[in-house]
Amino acid sequence: MRAAHFFWDASLNTPVFAPWADPDAKPLIRFQNVTKSFGDFTAIDDLTLDIFEREFFALLGPSGCGKTTMMRMLAGFEEPTQGRIELAGRDIAAVPPNKRAVNMMFQSYALFPHLSVWENIAFGLRREGKDKAAIAARVEDMLKLTRLQKFARRKPHQISGGQRQRVALARSLAKAPKLLLLDEPLGALDAKLREDTQFELMDIQEKTGTTFVIVTHDQEEAMTVASRIAVMDEGKIMQVDTPDRIYEVPNSVYVADFIGDVNILDGTLTANGENSFALHYAPDQAPITARSDRPFTDGQSAHLAIRPEKVAIHKEKPEGVDNLLSGEVLDIAYLGNLSTYHVRLPGGQVVKAQIANTRRLSRRDITWEDKVWISWTFTAGVLLDQ
Amino acid sequence: MRRAALIAVPYAWLLALFLVPFAIVFKMSLSDIAIAIPPYTPTLKDGLAEMIRAFDFENYVFLTEDDLYWKAYLSSLKIAAIATVLTLLVGYPMAYGMARAPEEWRPTLMMLVILPFWTSFLIRVYAWIGILSTEGFLNQFLLWTGLISAPLTILNTAAAVYIGIVYTYLPFMILPIYAALDRMDGSLIEAAEDLGCSRLSAFWLVTFPLSRGGVIAGCLLVFIPALGEFVIPSLLGGSGTLMIGKVLFEEFFNNRDWPVASAVAVILLLILIIPIVLFQLNQQKQAEADR
Numbered sequence: 001m002r003a004a005h006f007f008w009d010a011s012l013n014t015p016v017f018a019p020w021a022d023p024d025a026k027p028l029i030r031f032q033n034v035t036k037s038f039g040d041f042t043a044i045d046d047l048t049l050d051i052f053e054r055e056f057f058a059l060l061g062p063s064g065c066g067k068t069t070m071m072r073m074l075a076g077f078e079e080p081t082q083g084r085i086e087l088a089g090r091d092i093a094a095v096p097p098n099k100r101a102v103n104m105m106f107q108s109y110a111l112f113p114h115l116s117v118w119e120n121i122a123f124g125l126r127r128e129g130k131d132k133a134a135i136a137a138r139v140e141d142m143l144k145l146t147r148l149q150k151f152a153r154r155k156p157h158q159i160s161g162g163q164r165q166r167v168a169l170a171r172s173l174a175k176a177p178k179l180l181l182l183d184e185p186l187g188a189l190d191a192k193l194r195e196d197t198q199f200e201l202m203d204i205q206e207k208t209g210t211t212f213v214i215v216t217h218d219q220e221e222a223m224t225v226a227s228r229i230a231v232m233d234e235g236k237i238m239q240v241d242t243p244d245r246i247y248e249v250p251n252s253v254y255v256a257d258f259i260g261d262v263n264i265l266d267g268t269l270t271a272n273g274e275n276s277f278a279l280h281y282a283p284d285q286a287p288i289t290a291r292s293d294r295p296f297t298d299g300q301s302a303h304l305a306i307r308p309e310k311v312a313i314h315k316e317k318p319e320g321v322d323n324l325l326s327g328e329v330l331d332i333a334y335l336g337n338l339s340t341y342h343v344r345l346p347g348g349q350v351v352k353a354q355i356a357n358t359r360r361l362s363r364r365d366i367t368w369e370d371k372v373w374i375s376w377t378f379t380a381g382v383l384l385d386q
Numbered sequence: 387m388r389r390a391a392l393i394a395v396p397y398a399w400l401l402a403l404f405l406v407p408f409a410i411v412f413k414m415s416l417s418d419i420a421i422a423i424p425p426y427t428p429t430l431k432d433g434l435a436e437m438i439r440a441f442d443f444e445n446y447v448f449l450t451e452d453d454l455y456w457k458a459y460l461s462s463l464k465i466a467a468i469a470t471v472l473t474l475l476v477g478y479p480m481a482y483g484m485a486r487a488p489e490e491w492r493p494t495l496m497m498l499v500i501l502p503f504w505t506s507f508l509i510r511v512y513a514w515i516g517i518l519s520t521e522g523f524l525n526q527f528l529l530w531t532g533l534i535s536a537p538l539t540i541l542n543t544a545a546a547v548y549i550g551i552v553y554t555y556l557p558f559m560i561l562p563i564y565a566a567l568d569r570m571d572g573s574l575i576e577a578a579e580d581l582g583c584s585r586l587s588a589f590w591l592v593t594f595p596l597s598r599g600g601v602i603a604g605c606l607l608v609f610i611p612a613l614g615e616f617v618i619p620s621l622l623g624g625s626g627t628l629m630i631g632k633v634l635f636e637e638f639f640n641n642r643d644w645p646v647a648s649a650v651a652v653i654l655l656l657i658l659i660i661p662i663v664l665f666q667l668n669q670q671k672q673a674e675a676d677r
């Protein structure tokens with residue numbers, strides 16, 4: 001059955017996991033028009049979403065947008081005010097938290113202060129009534145995975161914040177549930193350990209086939225681990241898509257702006273060819289041309305979203321480029337491997353161009369207040385109507 | 387220097403309000419009864435050397451000879467222990483309910499727990515006589531409902547003493563348990579349920595262990611005063627209830643035998659100190675094991 005969710009990607013010559021593209025695939029989790037209100041405050045607003053088995057699903061969004069609330073509804077600690085949540089095809093409204101094949105790692109960790117690290121991790125296993133040896137073996141595995149062997153006998157108040165986070169992670173992983181909810185699981189770890197743990201999580205996911213729903217504030221993390229990303233805002237899902245599509249083809253200025261760095265140019269559109277439009281972004285400037293599969297009507301106002309790394313910067317006027325604009329260097333941000341040039345256009349808009357620093361700093365020829373040219377191709381940007 | 391001054395305050399307090407009175411009582415317990423003011427001999431008037439020479443442990447020996455005393459100690463221990471357990475059984479659910487009540491209700495509930503302290507303790511115990519006596523409200527009510535046909539004898543039995551102690555000391559049980567439960571992070575229960583606990587097992591595995599400090603504090607706060615309780619057994623327990631507090635009172639005021647009364651008090655203190663010290667040692671050991 002599972003093979004049905006894999007499609008052949010000719011360009012990569014490998015099967016691609018994409019059950020969401022398969023109309024026959026049954027989702028593991030289905031949110032159907034779910035609304036959750038606290039008093040007169042709506043935390044989740046008419047949300048519909050499918051998450052499939054074996055997915056690594058990332059929830060991204062600003063603080064307070066309802067990520068934790070969604071997880072708490074899945075774990076059984078909040079009931080939807082309206083709508084229905086299905087797990088493997090069954091409405092789970094009546095199923096209490098302890099009967100759900102779901103484990104959650106709490107944002108606050110919620111470690112039991114009276115139990116040692118070892119006992120915290122063993123807690124869920126003991127409830128299953130497994131025999132002692134099996135529990136001990138499993139706990140050892142979890143301790144090794146999260147590199148906590150040395151701290152097994154300590155109480156939660158005797159370890160550091162990052163170690164506590166790892167205990168919480170180990171505790172939620174221990175039962176190997178069908179669905180794992182991780183609420184910011186790696187936020188307190190240093191970069192190295194975080195990266196290692198990310199790969200461990202992906203490894204576990206591959207080995208056990210567990211479905212992961214993960215909340216993170218780290219876009220890079222979401223990009224690295226997720227099969228799909230949902231970008232949320234104020235209780236609504238703005239876009240659900242694969243990481244590359246979220247980045248390359250955002251469906252709104254909000255999503256484009258939330259993920260990574262982006263230039264937005266506002267203007268009105270006129271069609272100038274098949275799937276091609278001219279964006280009039282300043283009265284006395286030649287329009288920018290951009291491709292779009294999405295239809296627009298003449299005179300419609302729109303936004304062009306273009307990533308800084310897709311904008312090229314030149315000292316001399318280049319030949320044969322699709323879109324060419326002139327401007328003046330306002331600022332240069334040096335990021336080590338990259339430099340970002342802030343270029344002011346005659347109309348006052350600022351466009352960022354990002355260049356890899358392949359040459360040493362002293363050899364670079366563009367500096368502050370230089371007159372420069374910037375260019376990009378027809379397909380580099382995305383036209384958005386909202 | 388400043389640290390020493392800071393530590394000096396509680397030590398001075400302990401010295402003035404505990405050690406000095408204890409020393410006086412202990413000194414009295416080594417004396418002999420006399421028809422004088424104060425009613426014992428020797429006193430400092432006889433000179434220090436003479437006084438110390440005349441001290442003996444006669445009164446303690448006397449306590450072992452008359453079985454009234456050890457029976458009273460044992461009976462007090464039994465009554466205090468049972469009353470403490472009963473108070474815990476009544477107080478824990480109340481504290482739990484308070485800690486789970488909506489935020490805006492809690493000050494009111496707390497007020498209700500403390501409210502009885504606003505009337506005199508003695509009056510409240512007398513009120514219980516009015517409730518529990520054969521012609522009391524309780525019996526009248528039960529007769530009226532037809533649940534019983536003849537009035538129950540509650541007053542002047544052990545049951546009345548338990549009711550009195552539970553009623554009087556309930557706030558001392560509720561408040562520390564409530565404080566412990568209130569401090570507890572609610573997401574711990576959710577985590578326990580998430581890991582497969584039912585409501586009940588989450589209570590026994592998480593809530594109760596985390597409130598253990600409050601339970602122990604509450605039990606000590608009830609057990610210690612209940613052990614030496616005098617008013618409740620005298621007023622509600624009648625002549626059949628033997629408690630060391632009553633014996634102590636009678637030695638002091640009816641027999642005017644201050645030395646024997648002092649010896650009774652010193653032994654009572656020792657009985658109380660043992661569990662407290664054991665508890666402290668246990669706490670220390672646990673803290674060390676944690677480290």
Ligand SMILES: Nc1ncnc2c1ncn2[C@@H]1O[C@H](COP(=O)(O)OP(=O)(O)OP(=O)(O)O)[C@@H](O)[C@H]1O
Nearest residue numbers: 038041043061062063064065066067068069070107
């Ligand atoms: N029990 C509650 N009562 C009232 N409002 C609540 C409650 N729980 C959550 N909210 C509100 O619902 C909104 C969403 O909360 P939620 O915890 O889901 O945010 P989040 O996306 O997880 O944020 P963060 O990234 O900061 O963790 C917030 O505005 C929050 O104040």
Ligand SMILES: [Mg+2]
Nearest residue numbers: 067068107183
């Ligand atoms: Mg959250």
